[in-house]
Amino acid sequence: DAMVIQNPRYQVTQFGKPVTLSCSQTLNHNVMYWYQQKSSQAPKLLFHYYDKDFNNEADTPDNFQSRRPNTSFCFLDIRSPGLGDAAMYLCATSREWGGTDTQYFGPGTRLTVL
């Protein structure tokens, strides 16, 4: 049974055209994360929500925004995608924030920017 679901799995957008990626979870976890994973690179944390509290990583570009309307859903908005934003975007959840809590990942959305 899928616990962290990401839609769509593949997304193609045009340079500068806003795009939204979706993540939902059935685990009722407090924390939801968005990671960016470029080809042959490590997943990099963009931001996370603890409940409704948004926490942005210092080096996350302003072009990236997120919304969490309820416990189950979290969205990643890229306002003006550039070619450099082409990547796999991973959503994850954990019960609590902190290094000891296991993170559960979705299958990712691969974003292509034309």
Add this chain to the structure above:
Amino acid sequence: AQSVTQPDIHITVSEGASLELRCNYSYGATPYLFWYVQSPGQGLQLLLKYFSGDTLVQGIKGFEAEFKRSQSSFNLRKPSVHWSDAAEYFCAVATPQGGSEKLVFGKGTKLTVNP
């Protein structure tokens, strides 16, 4: 800030052979250590983790890892590899409470299994 190095980008082994994937970390104290696996088209799945105690940790799918403080290493091992183990493996660290606590991943090691 903590960092993780996975020296091997790509490893190929034959089915049934033993496997060791290397991971080195940089952090002033003992961090929390993790190994994740990412199969094609799938998300990352936790194989095992180390926080404290016994330095040999058992995980799922027959994997184990050994924490060696003197070498700042947390290498992943499996005595006999199966074709289904072909995937990308990520080592990750998080600092204990009081640090940043976020997961920092290595760049991954891609494992190919030959029949």
